[in-house]
Amino acid sequence: MAIPARFHDGLTAAVxxxxxxxxxxxxxxxxxxxxxxxxxxxxxxPAGNLYTVNAPRHVLRLAATGQPTGARVIVEGREDIxxxxxxLPVLAHKAQQETRRQVRIALTATLALASVIAAxxxxxxxxxxxxxxxxxxxxxxxxxxxxxxxxEAGLAQSGGFEICDPNPQxxxxxxxxxxxxxxxxxxxxxxxxxxxxxxxxxxxAFALPGGRVYFFSAxxxxxxxxxxxxxxxxxxxxxxxxxxxxxxxxxxxxTGALIGFILGDMTGLSVAAGLGSTLIDARFSRLAxxxxxxxxxxxxxxxxxxxxxxxxxxxxxxEDDQFAQALALFNTHPLTTDRKAALEILAAxxxxxxxxxxxxxxxxxxxSMCGDPPLLPKIKTP
Amino acid sequence: MVETKANAAVVFTGSQRELAGILLRxxxxxxxxxxxxxxxxxxxxxxxxxxxxxxxGDRLEYTGDASQLMLGFLLALAVFVPLYGIFFYLSTxxxxxxxxxxxxIGIFVWFLSGYAIYRARDFRLSRTxxxxxxxxxxxxxxxxxxxxxGWSVLMIMTGGxxxxxxxxxxxxxxxxxxxxxxRQFGFTGNWRQIAWPYYLSYMAVLIITVLSIWNxxxxxxxxxxxxxxxxxxxPPLATGAAFCAxxxxxxxxxEISRMFSAVRLGxxxxxxxxxxxxxxxxxxxxxxxxxxxxxxxxxxxxxxxxSLAADAFADNHFDAQIFLGYxxxxxxxxxxxxLGYLLLLGAFTATKELxxxxxxxxxxxxxxxxxxxxxxxxxQARAEDKALxxxxxxxxxxxxxx
Numbered sequence: 001m002a003i004p005a006r007f008h009d010g011l012t013a014a015v016x017x018x019x020x021x022x023x024x025x026x027x028x029x030x031x032x033x034x035x036x037x038x039x040x041x042x043x044x045x046p047a048g049n050l051y052t053v054n055a056p057r058h059v060l061r062l063a064a065t066g067q068p069t070g071a072r073v074i075v076e077g078r079e080d081i082x083x084x085x086x087x088l089p090v091l092a093h094k095a096q097q098e099t100r101r102q103v104r105i106a107l108t109a110t111l112a113l114a115s116v117i118a119a120x121x122x123x124x125x126x127x128x129x130x131x132x133x134x135x136x137x138x139x140x141x142x143x144x145x146x147x148x149x150x151x152e153a154g155l156a157q158s159g160g161f162e163i164c165d166p167n168p169q170x171x172x173x174x175x176x177x178x179x180x181x182x183x184x185x186x187x188x189x190x191x192x193x194x195x196x197x198x199x200x201x202x203x204x205a206f207a208l209p210g211g212r213v214y215f216f217s218a219x220x221x222x223x224x225x226x227x228x229x230x231x232x233x234x235x236x237x238x239x240x241x242x243x244x245x246x247x248x249x250x251x252x253x254x255t256g257a258l259i260g261f262i263l264g265d266m267t268g269l270s271v272a273a274g275l276g277s278t279l280i281d282a283r284f285s286r287l288a289x290x291x292x293x294x295x296x297x298x299x300x301x302x303x304x305x306x307x308x309x310x311x312x313x314x315x316x317x318x319e320d321d322q323f324a325q326a327l328a329l330f331n332t333h334p335l336t337t338d339r340k341a342a343l344e345i346l347a348a349x350x351x352x353x354x355x356x357x358x359x360x361x362x363x364x365x366x367x368s369m370c371g372d373p374p375l376l377p378k379i380k381t382p
Numbered sequence: 383m384v385e386t387k388a389n390a391a392v393v394f395t396g397s398q399r400e401l402a403g404i405l406l407r408x409x410x411x412x413x414x415x416x417x418x419x420x421x422x423x424x425x426x427x428x429x430x431x432x433x434x435x436x437x438x439g440d441r442l443e444y445t446g447d448a449s450q451l452m453l454g455f456l457l458a459l460a461v462f463v464p465l466y467g468i469f470f471y472l473s474t475x476x477x478x479x480x481x482x483x484x485x486x487i488g489i490f491v492w493f494l495s496g497y498a499i500y501r502a503r504d505f506r507l508s509r510t511x512x513x514x515x516x517x518x519x520x521x522x523x524x525x526x527x528x529x530x531x532g533w534s535v536l537m538i539m540t541g542g543x544x545x546x547x548x549x550x551x552x553x554x555x556x557x558x559x560x561x562x563x564x565r566q567f568g569f570t571g572n573w574r575q576i577a578w579p580y581y582l583s584y585m586a587v588l589i590i591t592v593l594s595i596w597n598x599x600x601x602x603x604x605x606x607x608x609x610x611x612x613x614x615x616x617p618p619l620a621t622g623a624a625f626c627a628x629x630x631x632x633x634x635x636x637e638i639s640r641m642f643s644a645v646r647l648g649x650x651x652x653x654x655x656x657x658x659x660x661x662x663x664x665x666x667x668x669x670x671x672x673x674x675x676x677x678x679x680x681x682x683x684x685x686x687x688x689s690l691a692a693d694a695f696a697d698n699h700f701d702a703q704i705f706l707g708y709x710x711x712x713x714x715x716x717x718x719x720x721l722g723y724l725l726l727l728g729a730f731t732a733t734k735e736l737x738x739x740x741x742x743x744x745x746x747x748x749x750x751x752x753x754x755x756x757x758x759x760x761x762q763a764r765a766e767d768k769a770l771x772x773x774x775x776x777x778x779x780x781x782x783x784x
Contacts, residue, residue: 012761
């Protein structure tokens with residue numbers, strides 16, 4: 001019995017109601033599309049060429065290779081569809097093939113993306129170092145100037161920005177300069193250091209691209225020994241030598257692009273993009289912190305200070321800041337206990353008989369650069 | 383030639399439940415495919431909408447393929463990688479130069495999104511089959527981008543007063559360049575048809591805004607700063623915003639109805655009639671559904687986090703420090719946190735699709751009628767448009783619809 005269907009010939013937009021017949025000769029069958037009244041043949045589609053295209057569950061849409069691309073036979077009704085599917089197992093077979101093809105494409109694409117991400121996670125420190133190494137130092141210096149201007153303007157707005165002891169010939173500044181020159185000796189770094197002690201309530205120290213190092217008075221006040229101060233300063237100089245500021249800028253840009261690609265939002269405005277970048281970038285900066293620690297330890301083989309003091313100072317400052325500790329997952333610095341252990345190993349075999357980084361008079365001068373240092377025992381009472 | 387309504391009408395038979403199934407499966411698969419399944423999800427969504435929409439008794443068919451979308455996205459990256467380079471360079475310059483640069487890029491991206499929208503429409507049309515014949519779009523995507531960009535400049539200069547002219551002009555450009563087989567669409571609409579509702583709504587929104595600000599200033603909500611903040615001024619302000627929204631919906635319903643009803647295909651004529659209150663119903667349903675989903679998710683999230691980090695919630699009191707300590711030490715808490723975020727995001731987009739996307743499609747289909755369908759019988763197929771590779775930029779810029 002013929003099955004009623006609708007027929008689009010794919011050449012004109014005329015629709016015909018048709019009757020479907022199936023003819024089997026030997027191994028190959030043919031779908032015959034007839035006019036339902038006159039039984040005239042309108043088209044013959046070999047069964048091997050037939051395939052289904054997407055349609056709601058109770059509708060069957062048939063197309064065939066070798067026919068106009070829009071040509072379709074449409075059958076509605078569960079029983080008729082079941083009959084056709086039973087007669088033409090090739091339909092199920094081809095649908096399965098198509099599903100497998102899509103799964104393969106999706107799998108291949110996912111694997112490719114996963115390997116890009118993996119390569120990125122492991123390769124970016126290398127990549128960023130390579131890219132940073134071809135950036136002209138002059139450009140990095142002008143970048144540092146821009147950042148410094150922005151930062152100084154920002155600080156000036158919120159409470160003021162004041163450089164302590166601006167006279168470069170003072171005992172303290174001379175000592176800092178000498179320390180900087182010794183720290184840079186043999187590193188091959190193209191930059192000239194510019195170390196500034198700045199009055200601020202925030203216990204912090206950081207380096208900008210191009211050689212500027214800022215040490216905030218609140219951190220200096222918390223240092224109990226020249227070891228701690230020299231350690232942190234050498235650490236920041238390590239950032240300058242390794243060009244970490246620039247590297248971080250490059251890796252942040254790369255991470256933003258990658259996350260945008262994963263989320264399909266290249267404008268990168270979503271929260272997820274920000275969160276993802278933060279998590280990945282924090283990993284890279286932890287690597288950078290370890291490198292800078294190692295640099296401080298290597299300087300301690302030429303000058304007599306214990307680089308583990310740097311971990312002590314940071315631990316002391318972050319102790320009162322529980323919130324920062326809790327956020328260590330997002331934190332850019334390695335945990336201080338791990339850090340101290342690593343530094344102690346690095347500092348284990350320091351040669352004896354080295355010059356101290358600062359004479360007692362110089363250390364006293366540095367401590368009073370921002371005015372009289374507060375009395376030490378009063379600060380920390382646990 | 384008289385056609386019965388049943389035969390000529392546009393019928394949409396898709397159920398929200400089926401769409402929900404597609405979305406649920408799609409979002410679940412987004413996780414293991416690192417987001418790449420979005421191209422398949424888009425394709426399935428379109429197959430759903432298209433195949434459940436029939437015109438004159440024949441369903442539409444979406445013939446597009448996920449890998450085409452993916453390839454298009456990859457090609458669009460070719461535009462974005464240099465843009466990223468420029469962005470990076472700008473971020474290292476002095477703040478004035480960077481601001482000017484960001485502004486320039488923003489304007490360029492706005493211009494580009496016109497191109498992207500037009501190309502995406504071309505992709506969808508050329509992958510739409512009805513009665514065995516494909517739709518298509520001619521015209522120039524760059525031409526459309528310039529046109530749209532020029533109009534937006536005029537919009538800013540005139541404070542939005544030029545909008546009816548812009549809308550009519552862009553609708554005309556889109557439809558006069560749309561083809562069904564070898565037959566070209568036409569557009570009989572003009573600015574006069576939307577001028578009244580537009581300027582009326584414009585004036586109404588303006589008056590309401592001015593009144594609210596005046597009223598708000600009187601009750602001291604605006605002298606910025608929390609000290610002088612007066613919460614009793616909020617309800618009138620919210621009422622003002624609600625009235626503005628109603629006027630926007632009123633205008634939206636009129637523009638959709640009148641502009642769609644100006645679309646012609648030879649002697650076949652489309653009429654669409656939708657009411658503002660139907661739009662309001664859609665948005666109202668969306669708001670309620672979103673509220674319900676989020677309450678459920680938050681309760682669920684609190685239970686999960688409560689069992690993972692129980693002592694942070696001890697004594698009926700949430701202790702942020704202990705909780706943050708868990709974030710640091712317990713990977714399970716972090717994963718639960720990230721999953722929770724993804725769930726919230728997924729719930730939002732799914733609810734939006736289920737109520738706004740679906741509701742809007744159904745509304746237009748239900749309100750649509752086409753006369754003179756029989757005149758289309760002798761439309762002939764045109765050669766395949768194979769030049770198009772995915773929607774590319776539209777995907778990358780997130781401007782695609784449906």
